[in-house]
Amino acid sequence: MKINQEVKKMVITLDNRESDQSGQVEAKKLLRRMIISGIASLILLLVIIFTLPETVLGVKSLLEYTTIVALVIFLFVLLFRYFAILVLAYLYINEYTYSAPESGYHPFVSIIVPVYNEEKVVADSVKSLLDLDYNNYEIIVVNDGSADHTKEVAESLVGYQKGKYSDIKVSLINKPNGGKARALNAGIRLSKAEIVLCMDGDSQLSPDSVKLAVRHFVNREIGAVAGNVKVLNRRKFFTDLQALEYIEGLNMARSAQSFVKLVNIIPGPIGLFRKKALEEAGFYSSDTFAEDADLTLKILANGWKIYYEPNSISYTEAPAKLQQLLKQRYRWTRGILQSIKKHKKLLANPSINFGDTFILWTMFFEALIWPFMNIAANLFFIIAALAFGFSSLIFFWWAGLGLLDLVTALYCVAVEKEEFRLVSYSLIYRMFFILIIDICKAMATVEEFLGIRMTWGKLERVGAKA
Amino acid sequence: MELIPILSTIILVATISTFILAVGAYILYKVRERKGSQAAAQQPAEVKAELITPASAPSQQAQPANQRQPIFIQQKAGQPQQRFTPVPQAFAGFTNQARQYQGTDYSQQRGYESRGLTEEERKNIDSRFMKYTSEGYVPAKDDKAGGALKWR
Numbered sequence: 187m188k189i190n191q192e193v194k195k196m197v198i199t200l201d202n203r204e205s206d207q208s209g210q211v212e213a214k215k216l217l218r219r220m221i222i223s224g225i226a227s228l229i230l231l232l233v234i235i236f237t238l239p240e241t242v243l244g245v246k247s248l249l250e251y252t253t254i255v256a257l258v259i260f261l262f263v264l265l266f267r268y269f270a271i272l273v274l275a276y277l278y279i280n281e282y283t284y285s286a287p288e289s290g291y292h293p294f295v296s297i298i299v300p301v302y303n304e305e306k307v308v309a310d311s312v313k314s315l316l317d318l319d320y321n322n323y324e325i326i327v328v329n330d331g332s333a334d335h336t337k338e339v340a341e342s343l344v345g346y347q348k349g350k351y352s353d354i355k356v357s358l359i360n361k362p363n364g365g366k367a368r369a370l371n372a373g374i375r376l377s378k379a380e381i382v383l384c385m386d387g388d389s390q391l392s393p394d395s396v397k398l399a400v401r402h403f404v405n406r407e408i409g410a411v412a413g414n415v416k417v418l419n420r421r422k423f424f425t426d427l428q429a430l431e432y433i434e435g436l437n438m439a440r441s442a443q444s445f446v447k448l449v450n451i452i453p454g455p456i457g458l459f460r461k462k463a464l465e466e467a468g469f470y471s472s473d474t475f476a477e478d479a480d481l482t483l484k485i486l487a488n489g490w491k492i493y494y495e496p497n498s499i500s501y502t503e504a505p506a507k508l509q510q511l512l513k514q515r516y517r518w519t520r521g522i523l524q525s526i527k528k529h530k531k532l533l534a535n536p537s538i539n540f541g542d543t544f545i546l547w548t549m550f551f552e553a554l555i556w557p558f559m560n561i562a563a564n565l566f567f568i569i570a571a572l573a574f575g576f577s578s579l580i581f582f583w584w585a586g587l588g589l590l591d592l593v594t595a596l597y598c599v600a601v602e603k604e605e606f607r608l609v610s611y612s613l614i615y616r617m618f619f620i621l622i623i624d625i626c627k628a629m630a631t632v633e634e635f636l637g638i639r640m641t642w643g644k645l646e647r648v649g650a651k652a
Numbered sequence: 653m654e655l656i657p658i659l660s661t662i663i664l665v666a667t668i669s670t671f672i673l674a675v676g677a678y679i680l681y682k683v684r685e686r687k688g689s690q691a692a693a694q695q696p697a698e699v700k701a702e703l704i705t706p707a708s709a710p711s712q713q714a715q716p717a718n719q720r721q722p723i724f725i726q727q728k729a730g731q732p733q734q735r736f737t738p739v740p741q742a743f744a745g746f747t748n749q750a751r752q753y754q755g756t757d758y759s760q761q762r763g764y765e766s767r768g769l770t771e772e773e774r775k776n777i778d779s780r781f782m783k784y785t786s787e788g789y790v791p792a793k794d795d796k797a798g799g800a801l802k803w804r
Binding site (some may be wrong): 195197 | 697701
């Protein structure tokens with residue numbers, strides 16, 4: 187890379203407005219909801235207490251039967267969810283393998299790289315972009331008011347840098363801090379391209395990522411393409427578990443959704459958008475903490491289809507410490523719930539857009555219902571073992587789920603041609619990692635319901651190499 | 653068959669420990685976050701930003717035969733060209749002039765329009781007697797500043 191080339195600087199005015207701004211839940215509305223929920227629960231409890239003597243059940247047997255029924259429902263939902271995702275993902279991979287579109291469509295692409303305090307990783311990110319196997323693109327770095335030396339590092343990268351086929355223009359926007367959404371919007375508005383690629387400042391794209399993703403835009407129905415996110419900084423306990431989670435939990439689910447072209451979240455590290463779809467959706471919004479989920483839902487609501495390209499890979503740095511991991515998952519959960527709340531009209535009204543309603547309900551289930559069910563099931567087995575002495579139940583429970591996770595991990599690792607050693611983590615994946623994440627999700631859901639204020643914070647980066 | 657009870661105990665202890673670890677880590681995270689939290693600032697409708705772009709485009713380079721030529725998308729009438737083309741600059745330094753960001757900045761290449769000649773005019777007039785100036789083709793006798801350098 188040639189650094190410190192001659193540049194020209196100009197002051198521009200950015201439109202900082204956003205198309206939709208949902209206000210914060212008012213305290214009064216929240217209190218009213220809590221009171222109504224409390225009264226409804228009390229009424230239900232009183233009905234049970236007063237009608238119970240009329241039945242053959244005692245309190246103890248009622249609890250037993252309720253628990254058994256809940257467990258059976260949980261098992262049924264678990265198996266149905268797993269097999270539905272596996273089957274759809276398999277059908278998607280089949281379809282992808284035998285009918286992927288031909289290459290030959292090379293529109294001009296603008297790659298937007300928002301950075302905030304990324305002095306350690308921004309140069310590596312831009313370098314990975316210069317190695318792309320694509321010949322018609324530019325790079326726009328947006329420095330969102332960094333407090334460290336990100337601005338100086340990014341300025342040294344501005345110029346015409348040598349790409350694989352030609353010189354690639356690298357530009358920089360230095361703007362006051364306004365959040366990732368506004369930074370992306372600034373880059374998108376500057377771009378003249380038909381296709382825009384939005385990524386994270388610490389991500390590194392694989393060389394084929396753009397070439398393989400843009401070919402799907404030949405289909406005029408496609409508004410966006412989601413890429414495949416993989417963990418870069420492995421060989422640590424929590425990052426290896428997250429690597430498995432990304433492969434098994436996130437990418438497999440995305441494959442299943444892609445079969446019906448309704449991917450519900452385009453990941454922040456790599457997402458390609460048709461600029462027209464972005465304009466119709468009103469670009470990114472800052473009123474949720476998962477702007478990628480919010481934008482995806484807006485694009486789907488406008489009738490666009492979203493596809494997933496498994497070979498369009500972005501390597502990202504995952505949090506290596508438990509505190510950082512909880513911070514990230516807390517933000518994801520609250521952001522997704524905020525996005526669902528913004529689009530709650532569609533939850534009860536499938537006639538507007540059935541596909542969008544279906545996706546919203548699956549997101550609602552994954553973010554809200556599933557974590558609580560998982561925690562409840564674990565608590566049941568702990569209580570059954572400690573209070574009633576049924577300790578072997580927990581072994582059979584773990585054995586069954588462990589086997590399911592092992593088979594799923596084997597399948598996913600084989601399909602994605604990933605490291606085989608990650609399969610060994612599947613035995614503790616559910617019992618340890620998923621339980622921690624689900625507890626974090628449950629707490630985040632309660633806080634979101636109570637309307638407790640949250641801030642962005644910043645994940646600590648160490649600068650991993652691909 | 654003592655294995656199942658032993659494994660059950662291990663799994664039970666691990667699950668309880670995970671619960672305690674998760675709840676404790678979450679509480680610790682909330683305590684740390686509360687210490688460093690601050691309210692998000694109100695964002696103005698417009699903000700000034702600095703746009704830094706390369707000063708000059710590289711010269712055209714010969715491409716090897718095995719490299720593909722870039723394929724441009726079809727342009728609609730009236731739309732600016734979507735690939736960057738260099739803006740001719742008289743100087744290579746930076747400018748600090750404040751200006752509104754406009755979508756057509758990168759595609760403006762001229763500061764004037766030449767009058768030019770129609771096809772019929774070209775056929776009828778012997779161009780040897782016309783001189784091309786910044787005002788377009790003018791008869792040689794009307795070229796008052798003939799031969800003098802002009803700043804563009």
